[in-house]
Amino acid sequence: MSKQKYPLLTISSEIEQPYNYSLGRYGGRLLKELKHNKKIVGIKCPKCGHVYVPPRQVCGKCFVKMDEFAEISNKGNLESFTVVYFSFLDPETGQKRPVPYGYGRIKLDGADSGFLHFLEESDLKKLKIGMRVEAVFDENRTGNFKDIKYFKITKERNPS
Numbered sequence: 001m002s003k004q005k006y007p008l009l010t011i012s013s014e015i016e017q018p019y020n021y022s023l024g025r026y027g028g029r030l031l032k033e034l035k036h037n038k039k040i041v042g043i044k045c046p047k048c049g050h051v052y053v054p055p056r057q058v059c060g061k062c063f064v065k066m067d068e069f070a071e072i073s074n075k076g077n078l079e080s081f082t083v084v085y086f087s088f089l090d091p092e093t094g095q096k097r098p099v100p101y102g103y104g105r106i107k108l109d110g111a112d113s114g115f116l117h118f119l120e121e122s123d124l125k126k127l128k129i130g131m132r133v134e135a136v137f138d139e140n141r142t143g144n145f146k147d148i149k150y151f152k153i154t155k156e157r158n159p160s
Helices: 025-039
Strands: 041-042 069-071 077-086 101-107 115-119 133-135 148-153
Touching: 069 148, 101 133, 101 148
Parallel strands: 115 148
Antiparallel strands: 041 069, 077 101, 077 133, 101 115, 133 148
């Protein structure tokens, strides 16, 4: 049986894919605290004591329902990071995100899970795993994760 060869066909196009995502009452509580009080809240497992940020309904370790909210520090340690050089359209503003920008996983003081967010710094030579960072809040908060503009590097020493 002979194989027929077909030319490779490439098609480029843009597609819009709108969606809605509900954070529920747990995530809603975090967004309300960010907007109204410039505070970050997590939720604590009644069995193992693990504190999750952002809050969620069931503990990933114990599989028990959680309902004890806890105020979390706006400072923490940078656990991992990347610098992004690819711009994208921000779905909230419709504007291209300026590049480069830093993005990292932050373990906030008082939390046991990591929190992903933008970093003020985008120079790879200035970013280090374990460095201290602090949330900078937007003055015009609207009740979303962007109420934290970014995390900035602090001169504070790591408490651990």
